[in-house]
Amino acid sequence: MKFFDRLLGRKAAQLTYDQVADLIDGVGGGVVAGVTVTEKTALQVSTVLSCVKVIADGCATPRLNVFREKTDGTREKATNIPEFRLLSRRPNEWQTSFEWRRMMTAHAVLTGAGLSIKVRGANNRVQELIPVEPGRWDVRHVSRYELLYRCWDEFGLIGEFKPDDVFLINGLQWEWTKHLDAVKLARSAVGLALATERSQASMHANGLRSSGTYSVEGTLTPQQQERMSAWLARKTGPDKAGIPLVLDRAAKWFPTAMTGVDAQHIETRRTQVEEICRCYGVFPIMVGHSDKTSTFASSEAFFAAHLIHTLAPWHVAWNQRMDETLLDGAGPLFTEFDTRYMRAGSIKDRAVYARTMIEMGLMSPNEYRDEEGWDPRPGGDEYLKPMNMSSGSNQGGSNANQNQGA
Template identity: 40%
Template sequence: MGIIARLLGRKTEEKAVSFDPVWLDFFGARTSKAGVPVSWERALDVSTVFACIRVIAEGVAQVPLRVMKELPDGKGSVPAPEHPLYKVLNSKPNQWQTSFALRETMIFHLALTGNAFFYKNIVRNRVKELIPIDPGCVTVTRNDDYSITYTVTDLSGSTMTLPQSLVWHIRGPSWDTWRGLDAVRQAREAIGLTIATENTQAEMHANGLQTSGTYSTEQKIDPEKYKQIQAWIAAQIGGPNKHKPFIIDSGFKWAQQSMTGVDAQHLETRKFQIEEICRSFRVLPPMVGHSGQAMTFASAEQIFLAHVIHTLMPWIVRIEQSIDNDLLDGDEDAAFFAKFNVNSLLRGAHKDRGEYYAKALGSGGAPAWMTQDEVRAEEDFNAFGGEAGVLPKPTNVGGQPAKTPANDNIPKETAA
């Protein structure tokens, strides 16, 4: 056992479980307390889960992803289209996906299973393609030297073991550091209760929203007669007869049961479960179409801004750093890094942006910290060049150059 293993008190080799939902269901690991088995496939059938994953995936996929190059002396960075990875990340990761589609799939895998795997097709020491791998087909193994290997099972059942250098593995929140936590498994109680309440609601509608009742008689009924009566009642209150009059004879009585408090709170439970699932995926309820109170334009703008900062940015930073660590890992890549351009998502209202840019250009006598071309770039306009690329002189509120008092105008008692 190595010194690191002894210090950490861990085994020299640990194998991750398969992410195949069938394996987990077989051992009952995903059966919720509501009695409903929960897998990522079943979770996607829940509209709130699908909406949460979709709003994250589309938010991450819609902004440009570029390889950037640092300028000398720390003067900033510029896009690096000459880098081989630039086209792979920005436009064409493989033969059948766009960059948008790849990142959308990536978030679906990450947010549901905690892991996303891509095979790195390397040609002449450069990544030419990124091939997505179904997380349910991958078993992760940590070796005694703390390296990671991946066993991939294809549709025919054959397996292939890939080294860490050939797999881009993006992890979600992790406990053991080498595999992400299964988000659906962690949230299975909230998802399971949602599925159970949906099933109950569906059964009520299938029955025409009719509550149950009691069909009674003082006569003694043998088992065979009981089955006949049961089938007769089902025919009377089900199918096309569910809203027609219920015909009773032979001294039988029908007493319909009233709606209970549990039935009355059913819809409230369903609303609460929307919020529970949103908490699990860290998505604000208004982003999936659920709002408990009326919103103004100002509050809606702040909610959208909070969605970018608190929901999307953790995923964006996680992906950026994973690219830097696993794809831009060569000595020749030292000056390059991956960057999502989220400026368009962080823009405020026109009035707020106008005030911000005015101050950035030196309005009110404050020193300018942006040029006109930099402002135009923030608004996706082309640069003018020349004077527009030079920091302007400060101006006062009226737009005139700010005046600096001369020494002869300073009172003598305060002059240096």
């Protein structure tokens, strides 16, 4: 195209990012309600930003532990392997585990997938995970069941990688090699919310939106129009609200009524918050939006539902990806998110739970102290046994002894 432009003496027009996305309908591109919806413009909607942040924080905030399953069926923390520090401390030279997981989850939530390049050491173990920005990598079929990932940055091509050389976290998928673009699927809800916010901003900024029309017969000269505008400016304002107008020259005052769209603007914005939350699977209360039916007592149930229905699928996706592609796959190593702080109740409820579990012998004192983040105490590994409880075998033996004595 540039060659023909130079040949014909034309100057090539430089398109903006939104214009390119509108033409090729690329990463989340599309026009809804007169606005271009991409992953970058979608983040300008506070509800989209909050949904992405809530899910990303829910995958980055919990402590990520690496466990080793022992031969007796119990488990222990595998803190003596390089993968533990890689996943729970520092996956690359620039980011902590929190920052890397948060960014990768945000990429997956917003664009459908997040990708990082594996950097291996001399022993073929992963030493670093280098994230790649969305829109700067793609995947293509080399053969029917063979894939190749191509990554680039502002300096050019980074390289082409096989599936074993990248770490990929996917959102919703329709095809096993590709992901569904969340912004593209939710473009109607996001676009209407973006258009509504822009309409509200222009309504407050546009001085031409008046409260009525002052009409006179005949044609006004520019000087007369300026004098009339100055006179109306003196009569209007908060201090002169409601003052009657004295009109001459058969002048008429026509008040402007609020349209139905303007009157229902708040309801439209509330509906769009709920629609966007529905698209991302986030409860509205988690983004700071609650209706009259939400109470303080029901908020705890919403928080529990958020962990179960919103974060749990993402935690499973993270765990299975890390177990199969960063650890030993079917071996004894596995990862787990520590979400106990999300399920913690009030102090009273926790005290009742601790007393019941310890007195029933279902939990040792040190096990509960570990849940609370406390250090173990000597003698706290013993399980209590209620005096009025015994197993069926012991009860049968005692009855036989009683019968023999009789």
